C-alpha cells in the first residue's frame with residue numbers, strides 16, 4: 490500500500506503503533522471530503538507536491554455524491570457577489586479554469602447565458618444596479634428591453650431583463666470524477682468509504698481516525714461540506730458558524746415545455762434571501778429543471794421530506810444562529826414551506842416567469858441539500874469561510890457558487906497549505 494502512514498487494527502497486519510512517531514514531512518496532506526472543493530484542493534496539491542503527497546478521505550462509496558452531485562449544474566458568472574469578496578474573485582477565476590479544464594478533457598460544457606427577468610417595476614429598477622455590480626466583477630452583462638427578451642425567449646414574460654452571457658452549464662459530478670481519476674493516476678489516493686471519526690493533534694500534524702484505523706497527516710484540510718462544522722469540532726476547534734441544511738426541491742419540465750427556455754431563466758434576486766427564487770435551468774444532458782423551494786431539512790443529508798435525523802434536528806434547534814434566523818424570517822420560511830407542499834403555489838412561481846407552463850408539464854425531480862452557514866446572531870454567512878489553525882484548514886462555508894469556483898478554491902487552499910508547510914517557493 491502506498492500509504493506508509495496507515496495503521497489499522499483487526500485483520501490488518503500493519504497494526505497501529507502509537508510509538509511510531511509524530512506525523513511528519515513524509516506523511517500526506519489529508520483532505521477530508523471528496524466533493525469538488527476537496528478534490529480540487531487535492532488535485533492542485535498533487536500537481537505541486539507529487540505522488541504520495543495527498544490522501545482524500547471520503548465517507549461515501551464514491552466521490553461527489555452530496556452537494557457536488559445534487560446541484561443545478563450552473564457555472565455562475567459572479568454577477569451578484571459583493572466585489573472584493575472571496576465569492577466574487579473565486580467565482581470568476583473558477584469559471585474560467587473550469588471551462589479550460591473541460592475543454593482540455595472533452596467534458597461537455599456550454600456557455601448558454603442567462604436572463605435575469607424583471608416582472609414588476611420594482612424589480613426593473615434594480616437591474617442597472619445589478620449590471621453595475623456584475624461589471625465591477627468583470628462579468629459581461631447588459632440590460633435588455635422587453636422586445637429583445639421576447640426575441641430571445643418567446644415564452645418568458647418580463648418588462649426587461651439582464652442578459653448575462655458568461656453563464657454556462659456543466660455536470661459537476663463528471664468534473665469531480667475526473668479530478669479523482671487524475672489524482673489517482675498521479676500516484677495519490679482517494680479512499681472511498683472512509684468516514685473520519687476523530688482528529689487528534691500530534692506534534693505539528695494530526696492523527697485522523699478513519700473506520701477502525703488511524704491515518705497520520707502532516708496537514709489536514711476539512712472540506713466536509715454539510716458536515717464541515719462538525720468535523721472542525723472533532724478537531725477541537727470552535728466553529729463559530731452553524732451549518733443548517735436546506736432542502737431544495739425541483740421539478741423537471743416535460744414534453745413541449747422543455748423547449749420553453751433557451752437560456753437559463755432567473756428572477757431578480759431578493760437581496761435579503763439571495764438563495765431563494767424559483768428559476769429554470771437547462772442541464773448539459775438536455776433536462777430542464779425548475780426550482781428550488783428551500784425548506785429546512787430535518788437531516789443533514791435529508792433528500793426527502795420524510796428523512797429525519799434526531800441528532801441533526803436537536804443540533805439545529807439548539808443553535809443560537811438558527812433560532813435567531815427563524816424568529817426573524819418565520820414569515821418567509823412559512824411561505825417556502827407552503828410552496829413546497831402545494832404544487833399549485835410552485836406552479837404559480839414558475840408561471841410568473843414562463844406563463845405557458847401548465848401543472849401537467851412538471852414532474853418531481855431529485856432534491857438537493859445545501860449547507861447554509863449562519864453566524865451566531867442569525868445572519869447568513871454570505872462569503873466563503875475558511876478557518877486556519879496550526880496544521881489545518883477548515884472550509885466551514887462553501888455554498889453556491891462553490892462548485893463553479895471549485896478549481897479556484899482548490900488553488901487558493903492549496904497555496905495556503907503550501908505556505909503553512911513552508912513549501913510556497915517550491
Ligand SMILES: Cc1cc2nc3c(=O)[nH]c(=O)nc-3n(C[C@H](O)[C@H](O)[C@H](O)COP(=O)(O)OP(=O)(O)OC[C@H]3O[C@@H](n4cnc5c(N)ncnc54)[C@H](O)[C@@H]3O)c2cc1C
Nearest residue numbers: 522524525526548556557560561563685714857888891893
Ligand atoms: C440544490 C443545490 C443547487 C446548487 N446549484 C449550484 C450551481 O448551480 N452552481 C454552483 O456553482 N453551485 C451550486 N450549488 C452549490 C455547490 O453544489 C456547493 O457549494 C459545492 O458542491 C460544495 O462542494 P463541497 O466539496 O464543499 O461539498 P460536498 O459536495 O457536499 O462534499 C463534501 C464531502 O464531504 C464528505 N464528508 C462529510 N463528512 C465526512 C467525514 N466525516 N468523513 C469523510 N468524508 C466526509 C461528504 O460525503 C461529501 O462527499 C448548489 C448546491 C445545492 C445543494
